[in-house]
Amino acid sequence: MADSSQKTLRIREFPIDENPGHTYLNHEKGILSWLFTVDHKRIGLLYLGSVILFFFVGGMLALLLRTELLTPAQSIVDADTYNQIFTLHGAIMIFLFIIPSIPAALGNFFLPMMIGAKDVAFPRLNLASWWIYIFGALFALYSIITGAVDTGWTFYTPYSTQTGTSVVSMTLAVFILGFSSILTGLNFIVTLHKLRSPGLSWSKMPLFLWSLYATAVIQILATPILAITVLLLAMERILGIGIFDPSLGGDPVLFQHFFWFYSHPAVYIMIVPAFGIISELISTYSRKTIFGYWAIALSSLAIAFIGFLVWGHHMFVSGQSELSSVVFSFLTFFVGVPTGIKIFNWVATMYKGSIDLKTPMLYALAFLFLFTIGGLTGIMIGALSINVHLHDTYYIVAHFHYVMMGGTVIAMLGGLHHWWPKMTGKMYNEFWGRITCGVIFLSFNMTFLPQFIMGSQGMPRRYFNYVDQFQGLHQFSTIGSYLLGVGFVMMAVYLLWSLFKGPKAPSNPWKARSLEWMTSSPPTHHNFEYTPVILHGPYDHHKPMKEFRMGVAEESESPDVIEIDKDPA
């Protein structure tokens, strides 16, 4: 007998409308209904469009850099321009592309759907965060026009207080973009705490959401430090406050501490959401319950925590004390533990699964391969003695491209293909998807594997010229980068084709079990026309599909309702 504090929920199965007439895409029409929408799905697509645009811009800059490096001497641009291009490539890729990429685009779209909510907790704040992002991007653009920054994306003092380029407007752009990032993180945390559907306990949350939660925590805790750092840097340039400037009694190493206290955790803002996507892909395309749910979920939080304790490994040769270097090196190795836990659990999930090599799964496998290289080389350069040799060489460049591009971008592409039918209601071409994945995988390795070799032989990063012995490897790398560009063009072509001419997608083409697949493709304006009730975990592939389509029944609905007691929310 339920006591008076409990209420009874009447639930029943809700069939999915396979041919939805009314969707979030045609709910309202006109450009303004997109630019001022508060629908999390449309905001997700706004973000997706924006980050793809900036990925394109950053990518073109990268191709310019690679073209310049075809010859040991000057090829197409002069040295100062080269400095500006690599700075812009880094700043655009980091602040405008990779930080908002997975959370703000795919996360915005799927986080509320995965917990059965109608929207994020603060829809207007969500829209504001996109507008603030665009505003920050305009500041960055202004800075490019008035004198593109040539300091590297790290803005190290004292050079950044002396260079004649527009450091102030660029740092203000970073400040504004950080604010946008904070608002997204804040929104996600509150949404996950307060808006979960009946029955969706923390233990039934898809792992993508655990990773977004860990990411949001880092965004909240680290980004304010970036804000104050770039503010102090701007004040250093405007007023000469002398906190970081050695000629005024300040300390440039203090700037590096401040900067990396944000920017190292920010590395995990970039990669942890990718881990979440991989968990979804591996389980779905192996048709198997994820192995070690809690191990994967908690390892995301562990990475978020340890990530705050290792920033000093960027400063081994910056003049911090030897003791600090030893401690930071020691702590750095700890990051490998939760990361390794994830890799082993993913591999264990695939073991004896019925693996379906669809395009998203191919990306997941590419991720496992590339990220493992990126991660293991990270352990190597975390070792103090090796780091002193490899510091600021192409080895570092190759390492973080394997993690950021081989990890985050590859996972995002996997997620993009996985959720493409849900977002657009159209299927992409599986054959071209697989071919393109192969092209990207091979050309990525062509581009960056030679950089490990060059780096270990002493080729410094950010150099405009180089000694002749590296020419062969540089040219090989450049050709790889062109092929990589071709791969992305191929993807753009077949995805655009799918958008206009592609076959209609069913509601659940991959037979996944998480909640976003239990509604039409594309979803309706409110995601679900009922309040979902969750009885099973998101990876329970052994249970019948209809048990995943339960929702709160209205009064006097069909006769076969199930009654369950539930604690008041």
Place this chain on the structure above:
Amino acid sequence: MANQSVATEKKSHLQHHFVDEDQQFESSKMGMWIFLVTEVLMFGGLFVAYIIYRAWHPDLFYEAAQELDVALGATNTVVLIASSLTIALAIRAVQLDKIKAAINYMAATILLAGTFMVIKYFEYMDKFGKGIYPGESYTYDGLEHEMAANFFSIYYMMTGLHGIHVVIGMVLIGWMIIKAKKGLVHSGYYTPVENTGLFWHLVDIIWIFLFPLLYLID
């Protein structure tokens, strides 16, 4: 005010994606607390800079702090604590549907905040008159320590960023007065006033830390 009208107005404040009032209120409040965490961390960066410079140059902080006016700083501390009381009373008044009293309390808060800013203005002007500017423009020769300018850089950054927050708080409270006058906040829906109050308490508590750290160095 009749219960009936409160109940109907209550409903109109519930946004479509929340199940009920409680969920909406708790979400807003949690969001505000998380935002305050980011504020604390942002100021935290400045506090770290303060700690590091003070650890390196304890004599500098002792000498330079003598230039600051303890009486004015203490007055400002009292003013801000009083304003925290008035905003708390305003929230209570809104919860009890005493909208007129709430508006008066909020106006008093703005007045106190204004007093704080005026006192701060005179303090800054006094410093500028002596040539105590932040960083490079520093020309004052009353202090012998070669790093004197750095102390005042930190002083201006900390109190300046705090001052900006005081102004933002004044704008927010003004907005709440407009909301109250339009009858948009009442016992059934006082979330924005409550959150503004939380923000104002943060502004207050940061000053409570700044005052002893900058003025009372012995």
